[in-house]
Amino acid sequence: MLRRELMFAASSDPGQVFDVLAARFLVRAASATTRRWTCLDTADWRLHRAGMTLRDARHGRSAELVLQIRDAERVAASSRVRSWPRRLADVPPSIVRDRIAPTVGVRALLPLADVGIRSVPLQLLDDVGKTRVRVRVDQQRLIGTTRAAVPLRVLIAPLRGYERDGQRCVEMLTDALAATSGSTDAATAAMTAAGHRPGEAAASMPDLDPRAPAPESLARVLRTWARIMAAARPGVLTDIDPEYLHDLRTAVRATRSLLKLSDSVLTASDVTRLAEEFAWLGRLTSPLRDIDVQQLELNGRGAVDLAGLEEHLEPLRRHVAERRRLALRHLRGQLQSPRGESLLGSWDAVLDRIASPDVVGPTTSSVASAQIVAAYRKIRRAAPLITGETVADDLHDLRKRCKRMRYVLDAYESVCAPEPHRAVSGALKKLQSCLGDIQDSVVHRDTLAVAAASLQRRQVPVDTMLAVGALRERIAQRDVVARKGLDERLRSFCAPAMAAQIKALVEESV
Amino acid sequence: MKTVATYSIKGGVGKTTTAVNLAYLAARDGVRTLLWDLDPQGAATYVFRVRPRVKGGSERVVRGKSSLEAALKGTDFDNLDLLPADFTYRHMDIQLDSAKRPTRQLGRVLEPLAPHFDLLILDCPPSISLVSENVLHAADTVLVPLIPTALSVRTLDQLTEFLQSVKRAPRLLAFFSMVDRRKRLHRELVDELPRQRDDIAATSIPALSVIEQMSVHRAPVAHYAPRSIAAQRYEQLAAEALPSRAAALPHPGVTD
Numbered sequence: 180m181l182r183r184e185l186m187f188a189a190s191s192d193p194g195q196v197f198d199v200l201a202a203r204f205l206v207r208a209a210s211a212t213t214r215r216w217t218c219l220d221t222a223d224w225r226l227h228r229a230g231m232t233l234r235d236a237r238h239g240r241s242a243e244l245v246l247q248i249r250d251a252e253r254v255a256a257s258s259r260v261r262s263w264p265r266r267l268a269d270v271p272p273s274i275v276r277d278r279i280a281p282t283v284g285v286r287a288l289l290p291l292a293d294v295g296i297r298s299v300p301l302q303l304l305d306d307v308g309k310t311r312v313r314v315r316v317d318q319q320r321l322i323g324t325t326r327a328a329v330p331l332r333v334l335i336a337p338l339r340g341y342e343r344d345g346q347r348c349v350e351m352l353t354d355a356l357a358a359t360s361g362s363t364d365a366a367t368a369a370m371t372a373a374g375h376r377p378g379e380a381a382a383s384m385p386d387l388d389p390r391a392p393a394p395e396s397l398a399r400v401l402r403t404w405a406r407i408m409a410a411a412r413p414g415v416l417t418d419i420d421p422e423y424l425h426d427l428r429t430a431v432r433a434t435r436s437l438l439k440l441s442d443s444v445l446t447a448s449d450v451t452r453l454a455e456e457f458a459w460l461g462r463l464t465s466p467l468r469d470i471d472v473q474q475l476e477l478n479g480r481g482a483v484d485l486a487g488l489e490e491h492l493e494p495l496r497r498h499v500a501e502r503r504r505l506a507l508r509h510l511r512g513q514l515q516s517p518r519g520e521s522l523l524g525s526w527d528a529v530l531d532r533i534a535s536p537d538v539v540g541p542t543t544s545s546v547a548s549a550q551i552v553a554a555y556r557k558i559r560r561a562a563p564l565i566t567g568e569t570v571a572d573d574l575h576d577l578r579k580r581c582k583r584m585r586y587v588l589d590a591y592e593s594v595c596a597p598e599p600h601r602a603v604s605g606a607l608k609k610l611q612s613c614l615g616d617i618q619d620s621v622v623h624r625d626t627l628a629v630a631a632a633s634l635q636r637r638q639v640p641v642d643t644m645l646a647v648g649a650l651r652e653r654i655a656q657r658d659v660v661a662r663k664g665l666d667e668r669l670r671s672f673c674a675p676a677m678a679a680q681i682k683a684l685v686e687e688s689v
Numbered sequence: 690m691k692t693v694a695t696y697s698i699k700g701g702v703g704k705t706t707t708a709v710n711l712a713y714l715a716a717r718d719g720v721r722t723l724l725w726d727l728d729p730q731g732a733a734t735y736v737f738r739v740r741p742r743v744k745g746g747s748e749r750v751v752r753g754k755s756s757l758e759a760a761l762k763g764t765d766f767d768n769l770d771l772l773p774a775d776f777t778y779r780h781m782d783i784q785l786d787s788a789k790r791p792t793r794q795l796g797r798v799l800e801p802l803a804p805h806f807d808l809l810i811l812d813c814p815p816s817i818s819l820v821s822e823n824v825l826h827a828a829d830t831v832l833v834p835l836i837p838t839a840l841s842v843r844t845l846d847q848l849t850e851f852l853q854s855v856k857r858a859p860r861l862l863a864f865f866s867m868v869d870r871r872k873r874l875h876r877e878l879v880d881e882l883p884r885q886r887d888d889i890a891a892t893s894i895p896a897l898s899v900i901e902q903m904s905v906h907r908a909p910v911a912h913y914a915p916r917s918i919a920a921q922r923y924e925q926l927a928a929e930a931l932p933s934r935a936a937a938l939p940h941p942g943v944t945d
Contacts, residue, residue, distance in 0.1 A: 302765075308907070309738035310765040338763030339770055 183335045183349050188357040189328035193316045199355045204303035211299045214238035218366045221286035227377045229282045232366040244275040263290040264419050287420035292369035293322040311341040312348055329372045330359040389544035389594040393444050396543040398534035400590040404430040409523055421471040431461045436583040440550045444540055449529050456522050463513050467506040473626045483653050491646035494639040498630055547591035548685030554584035555681050562673045567662050571621045578614040599684035610668045616661035620654050627651055690803040691932040693810050694828040698844045700815035703834040703866035705732040708812035710923040713909035715808050716769035723770050723806045728814040731774030736907050737764045739773045746777035751784040753798045785819045795823035828859040832930050834866035837878035865893035892925040
């Protein structure tokens with residue numbers, strides 16, 4: 180049975196569907212039913228990007244989670260979740276949870292559109308009273324303050340052997356009713372009506388004009404990062420999921436990196452002052468993020484294998500959870516302090532001034548090439564000093580240089596040659612991933628040492644202390660593996676071939 | 690896919706009524722069911738309001754020239770599809786006769802449908818012919834409606850004897866149909882025959898006007914008179930005759 184889903188303009192009259200179809204079929208309407216559904220996805224559209232649509236559908240007292248995977252598969256399970264947002268760990272086990280878990284990861288499911296539906300089922304009969312096609316007309320409306328109308332949805336399901344009649348219905352309806360613009364599935368349409376842009380990357384950088392003054396372009400890039408900070412802040416305060424903090428920290432780091440590399444372009448004194456404020460914000464978020472990384476490892480989401488240790492690590496998990504609670508409380512307090520509250524507002528005002536048409540400066544392309552080359556040179560300068568034995572602080576310094584280059588590459592992607600940009604970014608990501616693994620090991624080992632001392636004072640079971648020791652050992656082994664891979668990736672990134680790609684990349688830009 | 694055939698050498702004994710109602714009840718319980726109306730008169734096809742026509746007719750079906758799937762029609766009931774009758778089925782014997790293994794040809798053409806259905810019900814024409822021989826080879830269960838008369842019992846004996854010659858004989862299950870308990874002969878046979886044979890179902894279907902109305906309503910009895918005695922009896926017969934019914938599946942209509 181080939182089912183078709185049609186969407187028509189929200190202003191369409193459902194009665195018109197009846198009238199159009201009645202010209203060819205005997206139309207029998209059943210009583211209307213009402214129900215509601217909530218469209219769920221992560222803040223970064225992980226389900227949408229994976230071709231999945233997840234809905235919490237409620238009809239009377241029954242509720243079910245309905246997962247549609249492209250047009251191919253539909254999975255449903257009863258839903259016992261009363262409210263959203265919710266992390267996956269807090270959603271009762273079901274086939275739907277199992278299917279989305281790898282895609283959703285640590286992110287929480289957010290309610291992105293609440294839709295109320297009034298459905299009228301229709302049967303289209305032939306001259307002997309045989310049903311040939313089943314149709315359902317869904318009048319949809321967002322629930323909440325906006326109550327915006329969502330496109331009229333018509334589902335057409337011809338019975339087996341009557342597919343031509345189904346196709347005829349589609350043609351009759353599309354000829355007679357105004358089609359909706361844009362999205363074609365109900366969930367996407369509802370989320371769009373609710374003011375979201377499904378699938379849009381939060382960190383997508385603006386398209387820059389290579390001839391525009393660099394301060395103006397920089398302001399546009401920095402404003403994108405400022406928007407990400409503003410969007411992540413409520414998620415950090417309400418602790419919806421740990422990725423909000425990650426997003427906030429990334430945006431802060433990117434902002435600081437761009438400011439540091441642009442000190443000759445952005446000379447205003449308030450820029451310097453706010454750069455210091457962002458440094459404060461970055462430092463403020465580090466303890467909680469370190470604990471989050473540790474918690475991910477302890478929950479089996481990291482790279483370290485916990486086999487055989489799981490049951491003995493419970494006291495450590497409780498200890499880390501308690502430390503996290505305190506770290507979160509401290510961060511919340513600071514973010515909600517006058518200093519924390521005013522930071523983004525002040526920054527917006529500075530960006531307005533930077534972006535003013537009166538501000539002049541070198542062209543965007545010349546600044547882009549200068550900054551990319553400078554960032555690359557800094558990595559190359561540090562490279563010869565890096566060996567398998569290099570101390571963690573020096574590796575951390577190299578990692579920061581790599582991150583700076585990554586932010587610059589991302590910021591100026593639109594004015595660079597695409598092919599070299601892809602090649603350089605790809606190699607840099609591999610190097611960063613290796614450095615990230617080393618850094619995670621270091622952080623995890625250090626936090627574990629602090630935790631071990633604390634657990635010892637509390638006289639936890641010996642098995643727990645042994646498990647903590649074994650865990651540290653496994654982390655150390657991972658560190659060794661990551662360091663082995665580092666040398667090759669670093670040499671490759673600093674090789675003449677990569678330098679040639681950098682040259683090609685910036686030449687195009689200039 | 691399990692195959693159940695309603696079969697009798699005699700006509701007008703309730704084969705089609707039984708096939709239609711059992712198919713409906715199985716489908717209602719979530720079993721993916723196909724009813725093949727093999728009778729050129731097309732009574733089952735008429736009940737489901739489907740046009741009695743199959744593209745290419747009997748010859749095309751028997752030779753397996755085109756997929757049977759293309760000829761299927763959805764009924765008004767979820768999980769229940771129909772392979773309609775066609776007037777050319779009256780020539781099916783001749784066409785089967787020219788096939789390579791004439792007594793197994795129907796079983797072969799049905800094979801591709803097996804993944805799509807849990808239950809196939811064959812509504813056979815009243816005769817003893819190559820078509821019925823094919824049906825007896827293809828079926829897992831042969832359901833024989835029996836009017837409580839001496840002649841009916843004789844035809845059941847003939848069928849039993851014939852099945853003894855079939856290599857992988859299907860399970861035979863006869864049941865009394867159109868029983869009128871006001872008649873002494875009916876009462877005596879309904880009481881006595883099950884003591885003599887172990888292939889008589891415990892359920893009997895009474896002669897009721899609500900069953901005769903099926904051709905007026907053009908729907909299964911259990912649909913238009915679900916609380917009637919007739920509907921209850923068909924439920925009991927389904928429980929005896931059909932393979933254990935699967936757990937109900939999600940409603941496959943126009944859902945999200």
